[in-house]
Amino acid sequence: MKIDNVANQRQICIQHVTDFNLKFTLESGQSFRWNRVDDAYFGVVEAQILKIQQRGDTLIIDSSKGKPIATEHLHHYLDLHRDLGSILAAVNVDAYIEQAINRFWGMRLLNQELWETIASFILSQNNNMARIRSIIQLLSERFGQRLAFDGYVDYTFPLPQTLADAGVDEIFACGTGYRARYLWNAASTVANGKLELEALKRMDYPEAKQELIKLEGIGEKVADCICLFSLGHLTALPIDVWIKRIFERVYLRKRATSREIQEFAKNYFGEFVGYAQQYLFHYAQNQPDWADAEHLALRDKKR
DNA sequence: TTCCAGGAGAGAG
C-alpha cells in the first residue's frame, strides 16, 4: 500500500488497499458511531472528525484536525495490517460461511478505542442497534466535546472522568435505562485508576477477558465484544442472540449452551473464529434464509 | 398489548 498526502495537510490518501470494503466494515454492527452521508462516512476517532471515502482500492480520509490522525493509526483502526485473504481462507470451511464471505468480502474487524468500546458494549446489553446508537449520541452530545467539519457536527466520546463526575442520574437521563449504574461504575473504575486501560491492551486474550468481566455489567459476551472489536483478539467469540441462533439452527441443530457453542466454534473455525463470527452475524442479519443455511452448512464441507 | 433487542446478575434447585 502506498501512502500520499494529497491536496492539503488535512487529507490522507491510501492507495492500493486490497480486500477492504468500507461500507461493510462500518455498517456491520461493531461500531455505533459512523454515519453515511452520500458516499462518505463521518465518525469521530482520536478526538477528531474523520471523513472517509472509498473509491475502488483508494481510501480518501479528511480530518477536522490540523494535524490529522497518523496513517499508521488509521491502518490499525481499520485492521488493514492484516492479511484478510488468508484469514478468510482459514475460516472458509463450508458452503454456508463461504456465501457469507463472498457476499461481504472486505469486511474487517475494527480496532476501536478501548474506553469507547467498553462503554458502548455495556450499553448494548439487552438492547437494539438503533437505540444503542441514539444513547451513545446523546451521551456524546451532553458530555463530549463538540466538533464540526465539512457541514458535519459530532462530539468526542465522553471521558471516564467526565462520566464519573456526572453521576448515575445524569447518565440515566440519556436513556440508558438500568445500565446507567453499570456505565457510571465502569467510568469511575477507569477514572480512579483501578482499571488501567494501557495495561489491559498489553494482556493476552484470556487475561483481558477475565479482567473485563470483573466490571459490573460486563459478562462473557460483552467482554468478548471488547476483546474482538477493540483489542484485536481474533479468537474471541461474542455469543449474542444472533450467533446463538446461527449455531443452534445451522451447525449444532439443537439447543446449546454458550459453553457448547464456544467449544464447537473454536474447534470448527479455528483461531480466527472472531472473523468467522462477524461474517456469519452480518450475513444472517441481511439474508436470514435458515432452511437454506442448514442445507449448506452440512453439505460441501471442506474439512 | 406483547415481544424483542449484539445480556447480566441474583437466586433457586
Place this chain on the structure above:
DNA sequence: CTCTCTCATGGA
C-alpha cells in the same frame, strides 16, 4: 453446574 426472573426503553 443450569434454569428462571428481572432489569428500562422504544419500535414493531
